[in-house]
Structure formats: structure tokens, C-alpha cells
Amino acid sequence: MTTPTPHSPLAGPADYLDQRTGIGNAVKGFARKVFPDHWSFMLGEIALYSFVVLLISGFFLTMFFVPSMALVTYHGPIDSMDGQLMSEAFASTLKISFEVRGGLLMRQVHHWAALLFMASIVTHMMRVFFTGAFRKPRELNWLVGFVLMILGLLAGFTGYSLPDDVLSGNGLRITDGVVKSIPILGSYLSYFIFGGEFPGEDIIPRLFALHVMVVPALILSLIALHLLFVVLHKHTQYPGGGRTDKNVVGFPLFPVYVAKAGGFFFVVFGVLALMGGVMSINNVWSYGPYDPSPVGAGAQPDWYMLFLEGSLRLMPGQPEFVIAGFTLSLNVLIPAVVIPGLLFSALALYPFIEARVTADKAEHHVLDRPRNVPTRTGIGVAIIVAFVILAVAGSNDLVATHFAMSLNAITWALRVLFFVGPVVAFIVTKRICLALQRKDRELVLHGHETGKIVRFANGEYIEVHKPVNEEERWLRVNYAAHRPLEIEPAEDARGVRRKGYKADRRWQKLSSFFYEDRVEPVRPSELHSADEHGELESGTQQPALER
Amino acid sequence: MSDREVTTTSSSEDRFVDPGLPPHKSRMGDTDPRAAKRSEMQVVILFVISIVGTIGSLLAYFLVVPDGDVASVRNANLALGVTLFLSLMGIGLAAIHWAKTLMSDHEVAEERHPMASDAETRAAALGKLQDGAKDSNIARRTVLKGSVVTAVGLFPLTIAVPLIGSVGGDWDVSKFKHTLWEKGKRLTTDPAGRPVKASDVTIGSVVQIIPEASEEERSGHSWITEKAKAVVMLVRMDPADLKESEDRKGWSYNGIVAYSKICTHVGCPVALYEQQTHHVLCPCHQSTFDVSDGAKVVFGPAKRPLPQLPIAVDNEGYLVAQDDFNEPVGPSYWERLK
Numbered sequence: 001m002t003t004p005t006p007h008s009p010l011a012g013p014a015d016y017l018d019q020r021t022g023i024g025n026a027v028k029g030f031a032r033k034v035f036p037d038h039w040s041f042m043l044g045e046i047a048l049y050s051f052v053v054l055l056i057s058g059f060f061l062t063m064f065f066v067p068s069m070a071l072v073t074y075h076g077p078i079d080s081m082d083g084q085l086m087s088e089a090f091a092s093t094l095k096i097s098f099e100v101r102g103g104l105l106m107r108q109v110h111h112w113a114a115l116l117f118m119a120s121i122v123t124h125m126m127r128v129f130f131t132g133a134f135r136k137p138r139e140l141n142w143l144v145g146f147v148l149m150i151l152g153l154l155a156g157f158t159g160y161s162l163p164d165d166v167l168s169g170n171g172l173r174i175t176d177g178v179v180k181s182i183p184i185l186g187s188y189l190s191y192f193i194f195g196g197e198f199p200g201e202d203i204i205p206r207l208f209a210l211h212v213m214v215v216p217a218l219i220l221s222l223i224a225l226h227l228l229f230v231v232l233h234k235h236t237q238y239p240g241g242g243r244t245d246k247n248v249v250g251f252p253l254f255p256v257y258v259a260k261a262g263g264f265f266f267v268v269f270g271v272l273a274l275m276g277g278v279m280s281i282n283n284v285w286s287y288g289p290y291d292p293s294p295v296g297a298g299a300q301p302d303w304y305m306l307f308l309e310g311s312l313r314l315m316p317g318q319p320e321f322v323i324a325g326f327t328l329s330l331n332v333l334i335p336a337v338v339i340p341g342l343l344f345s346a347l348a349l350y351p352f353i354e355a356r357v358t359a360d361k362a363e364h365h366v367l368d369r370p371r372n373v374p375t376r377t378g379i380g381v382a383i384i385v386a387f388v389i390l391a392v393a394g395s396n397d398l399v400a401t402h403f404a405m406s407l408n409a410i411t412w413a414l415r416v417l418f419f420v421g422p423v424v425a426f427i428v429t430k431r432i433c434l435a436l437q438r439k440d441r442e443l444v445l446h447g448h449e450t451g452k453i454v455r456f457a458n459g460e461y462i463e464v465h466k467p468v469n470e471e472e473r474w475l476r477v478n479y480a481a482h483r484p485l486e487i488e489p490a491e492d493a494r495g496v497r498r499k500g501y502k503a504d505r506r507w508q509k510l511s512s513f514f515y516e517d518r519v520e521p522v523r524p525s526e527l528h529s530a531d532e533h534g535e536l537e538s539g540t541q542q543p544a545l546e547r
Numbered sequence: 548m549s550d551r552e553v554t555t556t557s558s559s560e561d562r563f564v565d566p567g568l569p570p571h572k573s574r575m576g577d578t579d580p581r582a583a584k585r586s587e588m589q590v591v592i593l594f595v596i597s598i599v600g601t602i603g604s605l606l607a608y609f610l611v612v613p614d615g616d617v618a619s620v621r622n623a624n625l626a627l628g629v630t631l632f633l634s635l636m637g638i639g640l641a642a643i644h645w646a647k648t649l650m651s652d653h654e655v656a657e658e659r660h661p662m663a664s665d666a667e668t669r670a671a672a673l674g675k676l677q678d679g680a681k682d683s684n685i686a687r688r689t690v691l692k693g694s695v696v697t698a699v700g701l702f703p704l705t706i707a708v709p710l711i712g713s714v715g716g717d718w719d720v721s722k723f724k725h726t727l728w729e730k731g732k733r734l735t736t737d738p739a740g741r742p743v744k745a746s747d748v749t750i751g752s753v754v755q756i757i758p759e760a761s762e763e764e765r766s767g768h769s770w771i772t773e774k775a776k777a778v779v780m781l782v783r784m785d786p787a788d789l790k791e792s793e794d795r796k797g798w799s800y801n802g803i804v805a806y807s808k809i810c811t812h813v814g815c816p817v818a819l820y821e822q823q824t825h826h827v828l829c830p831c832h833q834s835t836f837d838v839s840d841g842a843k844v845v846f847g848p849a850k851r852p853l854p855q856l857p858i859a860v861d862n863e864g865y866l867v868a869q870d871d872f873n874e875p876v877g878p879s880y881w882e883r884l885k
Contacts, residue, residue: 034657071766077615085766098615101608104624105631139661170815171774177813177878186880187720197723197772198814234659242568242656249568249656256650263642270636277628280621293737293755294774295806295830312813312848313832319849320879330878331848365659397833403689404573405834408846470566476565507560523561547653 009514035257036250040127045261046120048223050113054155055108058212062102066092067200078285086289089204091165093284094170101341109276114156116272121149126349129380132368134351136361142227144222148305151219156302159213163282164204167299169290172203174312181332199290206536238367239478245365245545257438262304276541284514298338300395310393311335314415343383350379358482374433374477377515381429389418430517437519440476443468445530446521477521485511570653576648582799584649597637604630664836723883724875726758726777728856733759734781734805734866736787740765742865745782748803753820756805760866776876778808779856781866782826782838790840798857800866805856809877810834812849825854851879864879 002501008014018024037043062400068088074081076091077098096103125145128134136143161168176198180186195202234248243249287296312335319330370377392399393414400407433523447465455461468476487504491497607626614618624736640842651682664672685692733742737755740762748754767867786802798804806827808816815831825839834847854876857869875883 032655034655071768078617080588097622098613098617101623103625104620105627108624108628118725143653171833176814177815181813183881187723187882188715188718190880191715191718192711196712198775200716200772201768202716223629229778233662234657240569241566244565246659247656248659249654252655256646259646259650260640263639263646266635266639266642268639269635270639271634273628273635274632277625277632283616287798290771293757293778293816295818299589299830306704309832315848317812317834317844317848317850325884326881327879328881329850331850332878335848336813363661395829411833411847447807474563474566480564520564524563525561542779 001352006059015258030231031254032252033231033234033249034242034250034252035235037246038238040131041235042264043120043124043127045264046268047117047124049265050117050272051219051223052265053098053113053269053272054117055216057067057106057113058216060106061096063088064092064096065162066102067162067205069199069204073532074514075517076426076491081285081288084289087164087204088161088283090289092352093163093165097285101263101357105153105273107276108279108281110159110274110276111281112279113272114159114305116268118149118152118156118302120150121145122304125149126380126384129350130368130370131238132364132376134375137233137363138229138236139351139355141226141233143348144229145225146344147228148219148222149221150344153304155211155219156301156304158215160302160305161206161207162211164290165284166287166294167284169199169292170295171301171305173292173449175310178312178332178336179272181329182337183326183328183333199292200353214443234365236365236367239369239475241474243366245363248365253526288298300398305392306394307387308340308394309338310390310396310414311339312473313396313419314390314393314411316415329427339344346383353510354514356507357485357514359485359511360482361466369475369479370479371433371436374437374517377433378426378430384423386418389414389421393418418475434517434519435487441519441522444473444476445527477523479521481518481520482515483518484508484515562676568656571653572651574648577652581838583649586644588647590645592645593637593641595637597634600630600633600635600637602633603692606630616660627810636799663770675743696827703798720882723877724870724881726876727760727773728758728777729873730868730870731861732868733861734779734858734868735759738779745800745860745866748781748783748866749820750783750785750802752783754782755779755808771860776809780808780817780820780827781805782820782825782827788825788839794842795841795855795857797859800858800860803858803866804838805858805866805877806836806838806853807856807867807872809853811844811851811853812847812878816880819854 015087050123058491066088070088071085071087072091074084074086074091076094076096078094081094093107096107098104128142140327161172179189179193182189192197193203194200195206201205217251235250237248237250239242288294300306308396312332315331315335317331320332323329344525368376370380385447393411396407396410396414399410401406447467449463450466452464453461454464485508487501487503487508490501490505572653574582575663576586597715604627607623607630611623611626613623631660634721639736648881672692680686734756737757740757740760742759743754743756757774758777760770781803782805783803785803785834789799789802790805791799808818810817810829810831812829812832817827817834818837819830820826821826821828825837826835826845827837827838827842829847829849832848834844837845837852838840842855844850844852854872854874858866859869861867
């Protein structure tokens with residue numbers, strides 16, 4: 001799509017469009033825009049494409065779904081439910097599954113796409129976190145992505161409940177219980193959501209409006225903002241020769257990424273179609289319509305809600321207190337509101353905290369190798385471990401039945417693990433990162449082992465090392481090992497106490513936590529002195545020194 | 548334990564130099580026209596697979612017609628899903644293979660510029676804002692400033708107040724305290740609605756109970772909300788196993804006890820009853836209650852026992868409620884004891 005020649009059949013339409021929109025400027029700027037290439041950059045793409053699949057399959061479903069809790073008597077292909085009273089929402093879900101051609105496929109594709117949407121958002125977030133892609137100038141885009149993740153949870157939650165089956169109805173009932181635990185406002189918030197007492201007759205139409213209008217509109221506009229930021233900032237790139245904070249190295253949008261990314265959309269959609277075709281999900285007809293009395297054991301929410309479920313399951317019941325006649329249900333409030341609140345706040349604020357303790361004001365476009373920022377990597381793994389432990393706790397009954405273990409013992413073990421696991425994960429991860437950094441130093445200074453053993457005339461054996469080449473060395477030495485903050489003393493020259501010293505001191509302590517342990521990259525002078533020891537192939541023949 | 552490496556004072560020159568982009572490695576198709584031709588054929592074959600998939604999908608639509616039962620719907624679903632997969636995957640893989648083998652793979656470098664606008668632009672932008680503020684003359688007109696903020700701040704109330712007024716129904720949250728149970732109301736089975744004779748309940752059995760209601764009431768629109776509070780679990784055990792507190796001595800009948808089925812944690816229906824231990828478990832979060840001992844919590848995240856429904860027997864031998872629950876059922880909320 002460069003300027004069409006007069007002979008091109010596109011010349012006419014292009015000229016027409018440009019005279020009315022000036023689109024030539026945009027095409028000139030965007031058509032050959034450069035994007036770097038790496039598999040991990042496709043995680044965000046998967047999220048985008050599964051959202052498009054959600055819109056397509058979701059549109060199909062809205063053509064047939066009836067968001068109403070009015071009761072109807074079922075007469076349809078499922079004999080076991082003939083004559084049963086159920087909401088129109090549930091009846092229309094059955095109709096979509098059994099009477100609309102391709103309806104079951106679209107329902108299953110929609111559900112799988114929702115799971116993939118959340119999974120790709122979370123893994124994309126991990127990639128951004130561990131590579132430091134959230135650093136200046138991208139902090140705001142991290143926040144946009146964070147809000148998108150929350151909206152994704154909301155979209156999943158509102159959609160999950162729409163079929164009005166037993167499983168999702170109990171999910172709503174849990175929501176009601178959690179909302180009621182909120183001090184002072186709880187009962188009123190429950191009425192606000194359900195239009196009266198649970199379950200009432202309003203919740204399905206309300207969730208439907210949120211699910212098909214409000215939440216997708218917000219997601220769509222924030223995706224636009226997210227991508228606008230990517231264009232403004234230009235994509236980050238992994239470190240390597242010739243890749244700096246002042247350039248972007250990769251392939252042009254047109255034609256390479258039009259083909260690759262466009263093709264990848266079809267791959268994602270194709271995989272989801274296959275999943276919808278061969279893997280059944282949420283067979284609501286086997287659960288039946290919502291009824292407040294029955295509930296099945298082994299019921300699981302969708303994976304992205306498991307951590308909340310697990311958090312509720314792990315909390316012991318004791319901390320419910322009555323204060324001056326008012327009931328404070330900390331046994332619900334802590335696991336369902338406080339813990340997720342802390343986890344999410346930590347995620348949202350992390351870029352700002354790290355920037356503060358690093359005192360780093362520069363723009364960063366070259367990504368970090370996770371090992372080069374051991375504390376960040378450790379924190380990231382600790383958060384993932386906490387999340388996974390809660391998710392396992394959310395399936396503790398399945399763990400118990402599959403492995404024939406005591407449910408109570410599993411619960412107790414997970415209670416302990418929730419506190420111990422993240423700490424251990426942090427320490428181990430940080431140590432592994434530091435060890436990898438030392439290994440990098442070792443390689444740069446002493447080269448690769450070759451397996452070649454040389455025997456000297458005096459009978460001494462050594463192994464010859466092969467020096468790393470320039471590119472490999474650059475990869476291993478091109479990083480900054482940050483140091484803890486240095487702050488001004490508590491008192492100035494005249495002995496007057498400085499305002500803000502205490503706050504500075506706290507930041508300094510946090511900064512020490514981040515950067516006290518560090519491994520500096522090799523400098524050329526160190527390499528020269530190592531060379532002089534001569535353990536490299538090119539050097540004189542002397543044994544390597546143990547470091 | 549120190550990870551600080553001993554470093555000499557760093558001079559700015561003591562840094563390695565960026566070796567620059569690695570040399571380009573050419574692909575087979577770049578040098579051998581036959582390899583390029585082969586790649587082209589592979590791309591064409593992938594597109595053809597997609598076309599075949601689409602045709603197959605139409606065939607599946609017209610030929611694999613489900614007759615309504617679950618198995619036939621599954622088969623039709625499988626046929627449609629697999630052909631849709633081929634149709635999409637063919638296009639996707641073809642485009643990617645094309646890009647990877649036939650399109651130029653020479654990396655290009657593009658310059659980046661700092662995000663911030665330069666000082667001159669900033670000054671100009673600030674100047675424009677100041678000019679605008681001056682033109683509006685707002686600075687000296689404090690009353691005007693106050694009124695515009697107030698007016699714009701207040702107008703959403705015109706929409707918010709009617710919305711909030713109706714969004715919570717009648718906002719009467721005292722309804723949590725009452726259920727359909729009342730003195731003399733018969734206990735009936737869920738969902739059939741048959742009254743239960745005390746003599747028919749055998750030791751060790753457990754019955755799901757709803758309050759007696761006409762067929763009409765049970766298909767009415769408020770039934771599900773009432774049922775969500777009123778469901779009860781009836782258990783009969785050997786009276787010798789039953790520990791009863793003084794004030795609840797008269798609440799059971801011949802070892803038959805009735806407890807609310809709504810978990811006091813977050814409101815799931817408790818379900819799994821273990822005959823040997825008399826424990827009942829909530830399958831959602833595994834709160835465990837001891838039915839033989841006032842439904843006290845023995846494990847899990849719930850704090851309070853399940854509320855007990857006081858029961859008796861009417862003159863025909865059917866189980867009836869003595870009264871409503873003496874406390875709100877279900878999860879805790881701020882003013883539940885008020």
C-alpha cells in the first residue's frame with residue numbers, strides 16, 4: 001500500500017479516499033512501522049484475538065438467548081426435563097444447545113474463548129512483569145492492561161451466570177454471601193445487585209446488560225487505548241546486538257505482520273473452534289435449572305475465579321465478631337475482599353514502587369532478562385505461587401477425592417503453604433537468578449568448557465575453555481545492576497533535623513531489599529585481567545583459577 | 548552471605564561496545580528458486596485445506612442433522628467444529644508460512660524518539676492554555692466558577708436518585724429475618740411437596756424439606772426467593788446420640804431434628820450428610836456441622852451453627868413447625884442481630 005502508481009487499479013479509490021480523509025499521512029506513517037519479533041509478544045495477541053472470537057460467537061448467542069427469569073414449562077428434546085419449570089434464560093440456553101444448528105458449537109467456543117482470554121491476559125501480564133516492560137514510559141499502559149484484566153474477570157463472571165443453571169446460581173449465591181459480609185452497606189449492596197432479596201427476578205437481565213453492553217464496550221475502548229499506547233511507544237525489544245533504547249529492530253507491519261498477525265488470528269480462532277468441537281464444557285443440561293436446594297459436590301468455578309474460591313475455603317471460621325450488636329464477618333471479608341484487594345493493588349502499583357526504589361527516570365525500551373533483576377523476578381514468582389496455592393485450595397475437594405487424602409489435612413497443609421510457599425519461592429527464585437548471573441560472569445570471563453583436556457609436559461592436566469563470541473558476551477554484560485538509594489543525612493550541616501528524612505529512610509530500606517544483593521556485569525578491565533591469567537584457549541597455558 | 552561483587556571504581560569507558568546487529572542468515576528459498584517454489588506450493592495447499600474445510604462445514608450442516616438427543620447433537624457439533632477448524636487453520640497457517648518463507652526477512656531498524664515533547668512545544672502548549680483561560684476571563688469570576696462546578700456536579704442526581712430508589716426493589720432489608728415457616732406449617736418433601744409423617748422417617752435417614760405450599764404458590768414468581776431462605780434438612784438419629792441444649796429440649800421430635808440448609812458462611816445449600824458421624828458438609832467451601840450437637844461448626848470457614856427449626860407433630864402425625872427460625876438464616880450481615 002505504498003503510493004499506488006497511476007496504472008494500479010487501487011489508484012482511483014485511494015485518490016478518492018485521500019482527498020476526503022488525508023489517509024495518505026496515516027498510511028505513510030504506519031504501513032512500514034517496525035515491530036520486533038518474539039514468541040512472547042504473541043501472548044497479548046492471543047488475548048486480542050480471543051476477544052474478537054468472543055464478540056463473534058457472543059453475537060451469535062445473543063440472537064437466541066432470552067435474558068429473562070420468567071418461569072416457563074419446558075417442552076423440548078430433553079425428555080428428562082419435560083414439563084419442568086425453569087427460567088426462560090435456562091430454557092433458551094437449552095434451545096441454543098439442542099435446537100439451534102451450530103448453537104452448541106458457538107456456546108462452547110464462547111466459553112473456551114473466555115477461558116483463553118483470561119489465560120492469555122494473565123500470561124501476557126507475566127511476560128510484561130518479568131521483562132520489565134512496564135518501566136517508563138509504559139507505566140500508564142500497565143495500568144490500562146491491569147484494568148483490562150479486571151474487566152475480563154467481570155465479563156467472565158457476568159457471562160458465567162447467564163444460563164441460570166444450578167452451578168452458576170450457587171456462584172451468585174456465594175457472591176450474595178460475600179457482599180452481605182461488607183460492613184454497614186452489605187445488605188443494601190445485596191439488594192442493589194439483586195433488586196431485592198436473592199435471587200429475585202432481576203439479576204439475569206442485569207447481568208446480561210453488563211455482559212453484552214457495558215463490559216464489552218469498556219474492554220473495547222481500553223483495548224483501543226492499550227494499542228494506541230503501543231503505537232506511540234513503539235514495541236519493546238529483547239536485548240541483543242544492535243538493539244538499544246534509541247531504536248526498534250524488527251519487521252515492517254506491511255506485509256510481514258499483516259500476514260503473520262492476521263494469520264495468527266485464524267490460528268487462534270481455529271484452535272478455539274477445535275476445542276468447541278471436541279471438548280464439551282459447561283453441560284448445563286446435566287446440572288438442571290437453578291434451584292436453591294440442590295448443589296453438587298466437586299463444583300468448580302472457571303479457572304480465573306478459583307483463587308477467590310480457594311481463599312474462601314482456606315479461611316478458618318473463628319474471626320467473626322459481634323461488636324455492639326453488629327456482626328463483622330472477617331471470616332468472609334478477609335479472604336474474599338481483603339486478600340484479593342491486596343494482591344491486585346500490589347500488581348497495579350508495582351511499576352511505581354519499583355521506579356521509586358530504583359530512582360530511575362530514564363526511558364526503557366530494551367527488556368530485562370529476568371535474572372538481571374532478581375528481586376523483581378522473585379516477587380513475581382511469589383505472587384504466582386500464592387495464586388496457584390489459592391487455586392489448588394479452590395479444588396481441594398477434587399484433590400481429596402483424586403488422591404484419596406483427607407480434605408481437612410489438605411486444607412491445613414494449604415493454610416500453612418499459603419504463608420510459607422511465597423516466601424520460599426521468593427528466596428529460591430532470587431538465589432537462582434543470582435546464580436544465573438554469576439554463571440553469566442563466569443562464561444564471559446572464562447568461556448565455555450570445551451571438553452578438551454590438555455596435558456602439560458610437567459604432567460599437569462587442564463581443560464581448555466573457549467571464549468564466548470562478541471554477541472553472546474554483549475547479551476551477558478549489557479545490563480545495569482542497580483544499587484540501593486543513597487539519601488541525604490538526617491541533619492544538615494547546622495545540625496537541623498531534615499523534614500522527610502523518615503520517609504526517605506523507609507524508601508531506602510525498601511530499596512536495599514531490592515538491590516542489596518546484586519551481581520555486577522563484567523567490565524572489559526576485568527576481562528583483561530582474567531585474560532592475563534590465561535585460562536582461555538588463546539592465552540598462555542595455565543590452569544583456571546577457582547573463583 | 549554477600550552477593551556484592553568487588554568492583555573497582557567504574558570509569559565510563561570501562562564498558563563493552565555494542566557489537567551491532569548480527570549478520571543476516573539467508574533462508575533456503577532466498578538462494579534456491581526451487582525451494583521458494585516449494586514453499587509457494589505449501590502455502591497454496593494450506594489455502595486449499597481451508598477451502599475444503601469450508602465446503603466440509605457446509606456439507607456437515609446439511610448432512611449431519613441432529614434429531615434432538617444429546618448424542619446426535621454431539622456428533623453434529625463435532626462435524627461442524629472440526630470443519631470450522633480446518634477452514635480457519637488453513638488460512639492461518641498459510642498466511643504465516645507465506646510470511647516466514649517468502650516475504651523479506653531482513654530486519655529493519657527504526658529510530659525512537661523520547662516520548663516527551665520538546666521544551667519549545669511545551670511552552671507553546673502552555674501559552675495556548677493561558678491564552679484560553681485569559682479569553683474566558685474565568686479567573687476573576689469566582690461566583691461563575693463556583694456555579695459551573697456546582698451545576699455540573701449536581702445534575703447526575705436527576706438520573707441517579709430515581710435509579711437508586713428503584714434498583715434495590717423496596718430496600719426493606721428486614722426480609723432476611725423472616726421465612727415462610729410459621730406455627731403449625733407442615734414440613735413437606737422437596738420438590739414433590741408431600742407432607743412427612745414422623746413415623747415414616749427412619750433412623751439414619753435425611754430428608755430435604757420445604758414448607759407446605761400449594762402447587763400454585765410453588766410455580767409463582769416469588770417462590771424461588773422464599774425457597775432460598777426456607778429450605779430445611781431433616782435428620783433422624785437415635786435420640787441417645789442427640790445432644791440438646793436446655794433451651795432447645797423441645798425443638799426435636801423422637802430424635803428428628805430440622806436445620807436450615809443454608810450455610811452460615813456464604814449461603815450455599817449444605818448437602819453431604821455422613822450417617823456415622825452425624826456431620827453435614829457444605830460442598831462449596833467445606834464448612835462442616837455436627838447435626839447431633841446443635842449443628843455446631845466442626846471444620847471450615849463458617850463460624851455459626853446452622854439455625855434450627857423447632858418442630859412438633861400435629862394430631863394427624865405429620866411433622867409441623869413450632870415457629871419460624873429464631874434467627875436469620877444464611878450468611879452473616881452487619882445488622883443481623885439488630
